[in-house]
Amino acid sequence: MTAAPSLAMAREPAPRVPALGAHGAADVSHRVILYLEDVTVTFDGFRALNALSLYVDAGELRCIIGPNGAGKTTMMDVITGKTRPDSGTAFFGQALDLTRLSEAEIAAAGIGRKFQKPTVFEHHTVFENLELALRADRRARRTLFATLDGAARDRIAEILELVRLSGEAGRLAGQLSHGQKQWLEIGMLLVQEPQLLLLDEPVAGMTDEETERTAELVVGLAKERSIVVVEHDLAFVARLGGKVTVLHEGAVLAEGKLDDVKADPRVVEVYLGR
């Protein structure tokens, strides 16, 4: 990676209030879908991210592991526009400068995020949660007159099936179990049809059975999109396969196959050895 593309190029594909039609905007002609270079984030002098560099290829399923406080969530905050880095660059594909787009613009450009804590709209039904997430024009004046067509209903039904919530469509999301909420949130990400999916500890608080089902789901999803998973549960990471990046004190400590990484003495010292 050399010089960043010009600002004008970065802005054009994402209008101020982007319709999700701008989707698939990330230019992955160089295979890489996500570039983080020398990203530093400090909170009151504390370096949560310390010159972090990380590249994710289009179509890749990447797992990020690392001890608590390593900066994993902060990294996702930078990618989704929630936190602005003090220095460094973050690009989605070749052209979209993530440090200059709003959260909504980044989401509309095709990056979906699942939070560490499940966040669904508790006072909306399961169906309505999916309806709101569904890929469609996001502008206020459009939603005022929007109606769900047959294709949209079919799509929601399909996702309900996939995340095993078909029987719960009419229930308030606040009444779901913890695991079901996690799944609903994954379903909400899927109907957005993101190019890049960020999952922050997706199996936290899940039963073994739910964890296994989630692993199955994520592996299936990785066939059509790039996924970055942050997870503590090494069994889950092993189940997913794919490349593993170890984060420590805001920087990459090691990267490679899970078995190689596990054998790395530095990794053993800071993380696995404890």
Added chain:
Amino acid sequence: MTPAPRQPIVLRLLAATPRAGWLALGAFALTALVVVPGLYLFTPPGSPLHVPDHVLTVGGKIMCYAIVAVAMDLIWGYAGILSLGQGLFFALGGYAFGMYLMRGIGRDGVYQSDLPDFMVFLDWKALPWFWRGTDHLAWALALVIGVPALVAVLFGAFAFRSRIKGVYFSIITQALTYAAMLLFFRNETGFGGNNGFTDFKRIAGFSIVAPGTRATLFALTAAALAGTLVLVRFVVTSKYGRVLAAIRDSEERVRFLGYDPLWYKLLAWTLAAVLCAIAGALYVPHVGIINPSEMSPASSIEIAIWVAVGGRGTLLGPVLGAALVNLAKSWFTVAFPQLWVFFLGAIFVLVTLYLPDGVLGLGRRVLRRGVSA
């Protein structure tokens, strides 16, 4: 896969309100548009069926307040924006229409001048520029809607863009209405100072105290309330309304779904301001006066109390709340004028603690228990 049926907007408006709602609305329209004005106009004052003047005045006033309460519910109950400055928009609408009514006095004022009396009193020789054209009803109505909408858009764009929320937003709106009140208190501002506007004579050429005019005003206010209910119902049951409620519950999550909350809040906020302004414009001819006290911080807090008492996030609740609280107020201000504020404060505390979904929520719970018992 069936393609989306493109329904005309009228049908969508019809569909947004359920059948029971239309029946209730029809009964209300029949009463307020036909029965009450008819009895008022065509029965002799001694008759037991006669509707006296003051009932028309109180009823008209309460319907104006009900419009304000529904607007407040749109932004507070559905969008989670607790504005404590809705009185400002109400007053701006009232003042804009009041200008028209002042011009309608013509030379029948105390000083028999073309200028409104307070201007003669201040020794002004000509109308200030912003009074120009206010003798035309159409322009006055344009001001009723345009000025509050402009203030709402400017303030809303600033506040929502800066992501000012919660109690900070409430405090700033209190400050805004207070500042406006101080401005309108000044004689030099050009709106009659602390006396405001009063002694209106006519409206669209008709005497403002003529029974026909009063009955028409009453019916117009009822129509405005019914229209407000249908419109707001449509808004909150649309996908837009669901996004709005999602913003209320978790604004950040909505952002990460790709929605920009700014436009959602701004639209609801501006619509609410315009509805309050229309209510204010209707209110002035009913009560015959508008002055800066409508912009007092306490007036705006009272609006929030109507909604809390009636039930947030329902549309009928705020209407009930506005009616109940104001009927209680009418009674109190005659019987125990000094105690009203304490009573109001007590209701607010009680409702907050024991009736989180207001009177309507209580009613529903009682009904449900009755059904299951």
